[in-house]
Amino acid sequence: MKDLKHIHFYENLLEQTGNDLVLQEKEAGGVAVGYTCYYIPEVLLNCGKAFSVRLRAPNTGSLDISQYYMSSFICGYTRALFERAFEGGMNYLDFYASSDTCQQMVRVVENIRDLGLISNPDFGWGIIDAPLKVTPHGLRLYADQITEHILKPLSEKYGVDISDEAIRAAVNEHNEMCAIFEEISELRKEENPRITPREFHILSLVSYASPTSRILPYLRETLEDLRTREADAQNRWRARVVVVGSELDDYDFSEIMENARCYVAADRYCFGSIPGRQQIELNDDEPVLDQVCRFYLETNQCPRFMSQAKIMQRRETIRDLVREYNAEGIVIEQAKFCDFWGYERTLNAQVMQQEYGIPTLGIDREYVVRGSGQLATRMQAFVESLEIKRLQKGGGEK
Amino acid sequence: MKKKRGAADNLNDKTAIQKHREWRGGRDTAYDYLQWCRLWGILIKWAASHPVQNVKALFRYRWMFTYLTVPSFFDRVCEGHRGAALRGARNNLNYLASDVTKTLTTIFSADMHLHPGSKKAEELNRKIICVDELLPNLLGKGFPDCKMILFQEYPMYLPSLINQHSPVHYIEQSELYGLPADVCPLPSFEAGLAIEDDFPKIGCCMLTSNMPCDGSIMTTMLQERRIGLPSQVLNVPLRWKDEEVQGYAVEEIKSAISFLEEHTGCRFDWDALKEACEVWNRQNECKFEKWDYNRTDIPPHTGSSAWLYRIFEHQAVAGEPLALKNDLKVNKILRRQVAAGKCPKTIRHRAIIWNTPCNNYANFNNWLLNCWGIDSVCEMIDIHGTDLIDTSTHESMLRGLADHYQTATMRAHTKGGNEVILDALWEKYEEYNADMIIMFDQISCKGVSAINGLFEEGAMKRGIPMVRVRQDLMDPTSISRREMRNDINIFMQNVMNEEPVDASLVEFDDDQSW
Numbered sequence: 063m064k065d066l067k068h069i070h071f072y073e074n075l076l077e078q079t080g081n082d083l084v085l086q087e088k089e090a091g092g093v094a095v096g097y098t099c100y101y102i103p104e105v106l107l108n109c110g111k112a113f114s115v116r117l118r119a120p121n122t123g124s125l126d127i128s129q130y131y132m133s134s135f136i137c138g139y140t141r142a143l144f145e146r147a148f149e150g151g152m153n154y155l156d157f158y159a160s161s162d163t164c165q166q167m168v169r170v171v172e173n174i175r176d177l178g179l180i181s182n183p184d185f186g187w188g189i190i191d192a193p194l195k196v197t198p199h200g201l202r203l204y205a206d207q208i209t210e211h212i213l214k215p216l217s218e219k220y221g222v223d224i225s226d227e228a229i230r231a232a233v234n235e236h237n238e239m240c241a242i243f244e245e246i247s248e249l250r251k252e253e254n255p256r257i258t259p260r261e262f263h264i265l266s267l268v269s270y271a272s273p274t275s276r277i278l279p280y281l282r283e284t285l286e287d288l289r290t291r292e293a294d295a296q297n298r299w300r301a302r303v304v305v306v307g308s309e310l311d312d313y314d315f316s317e318i319m320e321n322a323r324c325y326v327a328a329d330r331y332c333f334g335s336i337p338g339r340q341q342i343e344l345n346d347d348e349p350v351l352d353q354v355c356r357f358y359l360e361t362n363q364c365p366r367f368m369s370q371a372k373i374m375q376r377r378e379t380i381r382d383l384v385r386e387y388n389a390e391g392i393v394i395e396q397a398k399f400c401d402f403w404g405y406e407r408t409l410n411a412q413v414m415q416q417e418y419g420i421p422t423l424g425i426d427r428e429y430v431v432r433g434s435g436q437l438a439t440r441m442q443a444f445v446e447s448l449e450i451k452r453l454q455k456g457g458g459e460k
Numbered sequence: 461m462k463k464k465r466g467a468a469d470n471l472n473d474k475t476a477i478q479k480h481r482e483w484r485g486g487r488d489t490a491y492d493y494l495q496w497c498r499l500w501g502i503l504i505k506w507a508a509s510h511p512v513q514n515v516k517a518l519f520r521y522r523w524m525f526t527y528l529t530v531p532s533f534f535d536r537v538c539e540g541h542r543g544a545a546l547r548g549a550r551n552n553l554n555y556l557a558s559d560v561t562k563t564l565t566t567i568f569s570a571d572m573h574l575h576p577g578s579k580k581a582e583e584l585n586r587k588i589i590c591v592d593e594l595l596p597n598l599l600g601k602g603f604p605d606c607k608m609i610l611f612q613e614y615p616m617y618l619p620s621l622i623n624q625h626s627p628v629h630y631i632e633q634s635e636l637y638g639l640p641a642d643v644c645p646l647p648s649f650e651a652g653l654a655i656e657d658d659f660p661k662i663g664c665c666m667l668t669s670n671m672p673c674d675g676s677i678m679t680t681m682l683q684e685r686r687i688g689l690p691s692q693v694l695n696v697p698l699r700w701k702d703e704e705v706q707g708y709a710v711e712e713i714k715s716a717i718s719f720l721e722e723h724t725g726c727r728f729d730w731d732a733l734k735e736a737c738e739v740w741n742r743q744n745e746c747k748f749e750k751w752d753y754n755r756t757d758i759p760p761h762t763g764s765s766a767w768l769y770r771i772f773e774h775q776a777v778a779g780e781p782l783a784l785k786n787d788l789k790v791n792k793i794l795r796r797q798v799a800a801g802k803c804p805k806t807i808r809h810r811a812i813i814w815n816t817p818c819n820n821y822a823n824f825n826n827w828l829l830n831c832w833g834i835d836s837v838c839e840m841i842d843i844h845g846t847d848l849i850d851t852s853t854h855e856s857m858l859r860g861l862a863d864h865y866q867t868a869t870m871r872a873h874t875k876g877g878n879e880v881i882l883d884a885l886w887e888k889y890e891e892y893n894a895d896m897i898i899m900f901d902q903i904s905c906k907g908v909s910a911i912n913g914l915f916e917e918g919a920m921k922r923g924i925p926m927v928r929v930r931q932d933l934m935d936p937t938s939i940s941r942r943e944m945r946n947d948i949n950i951f952m953q954n955v956m957n958e959e960p961v962d963a964s965l966v967e968f969d970d971d972q973s974w
Contacts, residue, residue, distance in 0.1 A: 131913030135642055136906055162698045165674050165875070169910035172878040176914055189877070191699040194670050194677070199711035200695070206704055368670060368677055368693040370684070396640075401906065404640035405651075405678030409685075411638070426640065 063294055066261050067287035068280045072268040076313070079118055079146060079271070080154035087113050087273040093156045093220045098143070098170075098309075100332060101161040101192045103358045105342065106208065106351075108232040108274050110223030112216055115155070116270035116333065118311040119146040122430050131173060132166075137399040138429025139309045140166045147179040155180055156220060158187040159212045163366055164402065186219055188212045195369035196359050205355040213351075229350045233342050235274050242278075242285050243269070243339035249288060250327050251387055254297040257288060259326035263316040266335045299325040301448040304383045306410075307331040307395035308403035314432040315395070322441040327387035330363065330380060331395065337361040365406035377410065381418050390448050391421040393441075398426050421448060466964030467540065467830055476970035478535060488542050495550035499531060499557055506561035513568045513575075520573055521658055526619040526626045527564075529974045530557065533622040536823040536973075537765050540830040542804035544797035548790045549765030555786040556772055563776075564614060566607055572661040589720060590663035590687075592680065593617055594671035595694060596845070596868050598778040599713065599861060601736030602728045603720060610776055611666065615659055616649050617819075620934040621768065623974040624820035624941070627934045630656065644904045645935040647679035654679075654686040665723035666691040667716055670698075672870040673907055692719040698875045700866035709862035710855070730854055736779025737849040737857055740864075743773060744848060746787035753794055754837045755892055758803040759810075760794040762835055763825035767817065767842040771869050774845050778864075806961050808833030812889050814840045814881075814915075815900035815908050816870055818931035821941045828898070831945075831965035832952050838892040840885075844872040874907050882914055889924060896956075897926040898948070902933050927951035941970055 075081040080094075088094055095107040096117045107114035119142035127148050128141035146152055152174075160171040168189060174180060175187055188211035193200030216222040246265065249257050265284065269277055300323040305315075309332040319326050330336045342357050344350060363376055380392060394411050396403035404426070411424030423444040431437055470479050481496075483489055507514055518524045534553045541549050568574055570584035587605060591597055593612040600608025610617075619626040627645055630652025635641050637655050639648060653659050666689040668680045684691050694716045697705035717728050747770065753760050777783040811828070813836045818824060828834040844867050849860030866872075873881040889897065899915055902908065919926035929947045932938035949966055952958050960966050 130916075131911075133903070133906075133909035133912050135903055136910050140910070162875075162877075165907035166910050169878070169907065173911065173914065176878055176882075189699065191697050191702065191705050193708070194695045195693055197711075197715070199708055199715075203697075203705065203708035210704055365681075366674070366677060368668065368680060368695070370691070373681060399640075399642050399906065401643050401674040402678055404643055405675075405682065408638040408640070409682055424638070 063256065063258075063291065066257070066291070067284050069261060069264065069284075071280065072264050075268050075272060076118075076264065077120055079120065079151055080115070081272060083272040083276040084113075084115055084154060087276055088154055092273065093216065093222055094154055095157045095159055095216070096152065096155045097159045098167055099161050099163060100338065100358065100362055100364065101163045101190070102159045102212070103208065103354055104270070104338070105232050105236040105354060106213065106229065107159060108236065109213075109216075109228040112157075112220070112222045113273035113275070114270075115272070116311075117143055117152070118267070118271060119143050119151070119429075120311075122146070131177075132169065135399055136166050137397050139311075139397055140170045142429050144170050144173055147174045148177075150181065152179075153181045155182065156184050156186070157216060158185075160187065161190045161192050163192050163364065164400075166399075184220070186215055188215050193359070194367055195372060196367075201352065201356055201359060204359055205352055208355060209351065226350045229354065230344065233344055233350070233354065235278070237341040239269060239274055239278055239281060240339045240341045242281050243335050244341070245285060246288060247328075247335060247339070252293070254293045255299075255325065256291045256293040259316040259319050260313055262326070262335075263313040263329065266329065266339065267311055267313060267333060269339070270333060299323055301325065301391060301445045302327045302387070302389045303391045303393050303444075303448075304328040304380060304387060304389045305331055305334070305393045305395060306380055307393075307407065308397045308400045309333060310395060310397075312429070312431050314430075315427070315437075318431065318434065318438050318441055319393075321438060322445050324441055324445045327389045328383040330383055336383065337363060365402040376406075377413060377418070380410070380414060381420065384420055390452070391423065391444065393444070394422060394424045396424070396426045398428055421451060466962040468962075468964035468968045471968060471970070474969050474972040476968070476973035477532065482535075482539065484542055484546065488546055492538065492546060492550065495554060496531065496535070499534060499554055502554065502557045502561060503530065506565065510565060510568065516574045517564075517568050517571070521615065521660075522629060522656075523615045523619045523626055523653075523658065526623040526974075529623050532974055533822075537763075537768070537826065539823055539826040540805070541765075541826070543802065544760040544794050545762070545805070547793045548761035549763075551786055551790050551793075552765050552769035555783065556769060559777055559780075559782070560614070560618065563609065567609065567614060567660050567662055570660075570662045574660075585662055586664050587724060587726075588663040589724060590666040590689060592667065592669045592671060592676075593775065594676065594868060594870065595667060595669045595696075596775050596778055596864055598736060598740060598864060599716070599733075601779045602717070602730065602733035603724060603726050604729055604732045605726050606720075606724050609662065611659065611663075612650050612653070613776060615653055616646075620646075620649060620819040621822045624934075624936045625974070627820070628937055630658070631935055642904060643678075644673065644675040644902075645933050645938075647675035649934060650679045651682050654683040657686065659683070659687060663689055665689055665720065667694055667720065668692070669694045669696055669865075671696055671865070671868060672874060673905075690723055692716060694865075696865045696871070700863075700872075700876045701880065706859060706862060709866060710858045713858050713861055713865075730857075733857060734851045737851045737860065739781055739784050740778045741848045741851075743778065743784050743787055744845065746784070746791050748846075749791055750794065751838075753798050756798060758798065758801065759807075759835055759837050760797045761790070762837055763829065764817070764822045767839050768822060770842050770844075775869060805829060805835070806833045807835045808958070808961070809896050810835055810837045810892060810894045811896045811898050812836075812838045812885065812892060812894045813898045813900065814885050816874070816902055816905060816933060817841050817900065818902075818944065819934040820936045821931070821944055824941070824944060827945060827965060828948065831960050831962050832948065832958070833961040834896070834898070834948075836898070837894060838888050840873050840881075841869065843884075843888075844869055874905070878911055878914065881908065882911065882918060885915070886918065886922065895925070897924055899926055899928045901928040901930045903930060903938065904932055925955065927955070936971075941973075
């Protein structure tokens with residue numbers, strides 16, 4: 063296939079945590095709000111002149127400094143973020159919105175705060191406590207915590223408009239971006255898809271890591287390009303899978319999948335599009351903040367949610383994605399040293415296989431996956447096992 | 461080189477079992493012996509009360525064998541103790557033994573693994589509430605007709621303290637199942653028990669929780685699946701210093717009460733709860749008094765028999781009149797020694813011990829004092845649940861309970877932000893007039909490891925001698941007791957340039973010890 067429109071521009075944007083669009087928005091008076099987790103509603107960070115940047119640490123090399131401050135048994139993502147902040151790579155941040163939902167993630171912002179690592183006199187932070195189940199009083203806690211620790215500081219310190227109108231405007235813009243993703247996502251259901259896993263991963267990442275208003279025009283053009291794009295004559299994919307798991311902001315992972323000719327039909331991982339790139343429907347009856355918070359609580363797929371209803375929801379979501387996207391298998395990936403996904407990966411790899419009858423591969427991986435031969439070998443083996451299963455069922459060639 | 465003579469001469473090589481009872485002087489040896497006999501009395505009474513059931517339990521559950529070594533464990537925890545410390549330790553431990561044996565009887569009488577198809581056991585189970593072991597069971601006092609049992613306490617937490625080898629098999633099982641080896645051994649041990657089906661089959665429902673950490677959240681998911689009881693999560697907020705989370709914490713307790721009423725068929729008894737909270741407040745006041753004594757120049761009772769009892773009291777016997785009776789008795793003993801101004805041991809250093817202690821080396825404090833004269837005057841694990849519960853209204857009691865949960869064992873400091881673990885350390889250092897910090901580097905505790913650097917820099921900035929002691933909570937195969945001692949030996953010899961109080965204890969082999 064010919065190159066997707068703007069794909070090289072997107073790749074360049076992903077080379078830096080504070081990319082060109084972020085800096086342009088800052089120049090124009092925007093307030094850069096960093097965040098790391100779906101527990102922080104992205105759309106609320108895009109109210110008024112604020113804009114969200116989901117934090118990454120591209121081109122991470124040595125993690126020696128973070129190892130001293132945070133030990134070597136901490137997940138690579140959090141260590142890489144700390145290291146990047148220590149190196150001065152996050153000085154563009156005005157505000158860090160975090161949640162005390164993963165103890166490693168929250169220590170990053172606390173370390174950054176206590177060590178004064180962000181050279182920005184206006185730098186501020188907010189940490190919320192968030193519930194582990196969806197209940198009316200849990201929603202109250204969640205909305206109040208977001209108001210108290212994120213929205214109020216943004217309004218009082220930076221003059222960000224957090225009115226209902228501003229939230230509705232942010233939701234509208236967010237929905238426009240989500241509509242683009244929904245349409246692109248539909249293309250992944252094609253038998254011979256015209257978008258590759260790597261390309262989709264890049265689009266998803268760039269939409270999280272850049273100001274929505276500035277990335278939207280490019281995404282519109284990319285969608286336009288995709289509408290008329292033609293897939294290669296020969297379908298090169300040997301298998302279709304749903305990827306599920308923890309934080310994954312290295313699109314080399316999708317490249318490894320591609321090299322094994324394994325098509326990622328749906329991406330249900332942190333930084334992926336499910337959840338995160340679905341439109342939020344608002345009504346006029348309830349406070350808009352409550353509606354947004356409920357949406358994020360109900361769609362949240364973090365294994366931290368303990369209630370049986372949420373545990374079942376996570377499994378059924380995966381099953382439904384497999385059906386909807388015509389996948390044959392599931393890859394559950396886990397960032398090494400992530401306690402939540404360590405257990406979720408192990409348990410669900412067995413449950414999805416034994417109780418739902420869907421072939422599942424569980425893997426753990428480093429933060430940077432580039433050049434991981436081990437990962438490539440495991441993917442190839444999984445693809446072969448899926449092919450064998452298809453042959454055994456009499457399905458023959460894909 | 462001539463071998464130094466000392467306390468280690470009384471220990472058998474590798475097993476560290478004492479060759480003979482420790483000589484502590486005439487009065488203390490006699491007291492220790494009598495209390496040891498009292499312990500045997502408690503154990504024999506328990507064993508004889510339900511002999512068949514107990515023998516069945518012994519063969520059904522691998523962890524039950526650990527309880528056979530309790531006398532040896534108590535001896536280890538009392539090593540080197542004299543005067544009030546010995547008396548306080550023995551009384552605390554014997555109270556603990558009497559309560560645990562009673563609970564084990566309740567558990568085994570209702571256990572459907574031991575009594576398959578038994579109507580009597582079924583009847584008992586209708587009034588047993590299983591609760592996550594890190595959720596203090598004070599709430600259960602509001603159901604006086606029911607028994608709230610800390611579900612993992614008896615198969616997991618206590619065995620991990622009593623016998624260092626008891627967790628190994630279960631941790632291996634969880635790793636064979638595929639669970640990551642880097643997660644804290646506590647949830648791994650629990651997961652292993654569930655996988656091996658080694659939890660007693662008891663109870664009519666289960667109250668789970670997110671206590672204390674991320675690993676525990678996830679192991680709960682696995683356990684619920686294997687145990688199959690109707691369950692509800694009691695979500696305890698993490699940012700407990702934040703006043704705004706308290707309303708949610710109270711709502712969660714109300715929701716838990718409704719759940720328990722529904723499954724036990726009993727009405728919540730507010731008067732019974734009030735009575736228990738008042739007893740707990742008095743228990744807590746006794747603890748405050750003990751802390752006051754430890755701030756003096758002659759701390760009368762420190763170490764594992766103090767912190768272990770505190771954990772047990774807070775989690776399992778809060779609001780229990782017999783526990784209060786023991787507290788009052790122990791405090792009287794301690795008061796007498798403080799008034800006399802006597803210190804029966806050589807104390808060279810006053811240390812703050814921070815982070816969770818090592819379960820597989822519960823008598824580490826004894827070794828510190830006996831070998832190097834380091835008295836652990838204050839321990840992080842000992843400080844929790846420090847606010848008294850206001851019993852004036854139902855709401856105020858719930859608010860007090862919510863606080864009781866949020867500041868429970870391993871929760872008060874490891875959750876709630878850097879300030880509750882960092883700032884509190886420097887405050888305690890001043891408050892207890894300490895001269896060194898012993899920092900447990902629990903390698904799989906990610907929440908605390910993630911601020912390693914801030915501890916180091918904070919101590920350096922303040923000029924405080926601080927030693928890191930590596931440990932893995934309850935997995936001796938990662939870091940042995942010997943390696944833990946070695947971290948201290950290197951620090952004391954090379955940084956502090958000191959000679960040990962008892963050189964025989966510097967290097968000895970106890971890898972095969974319980």
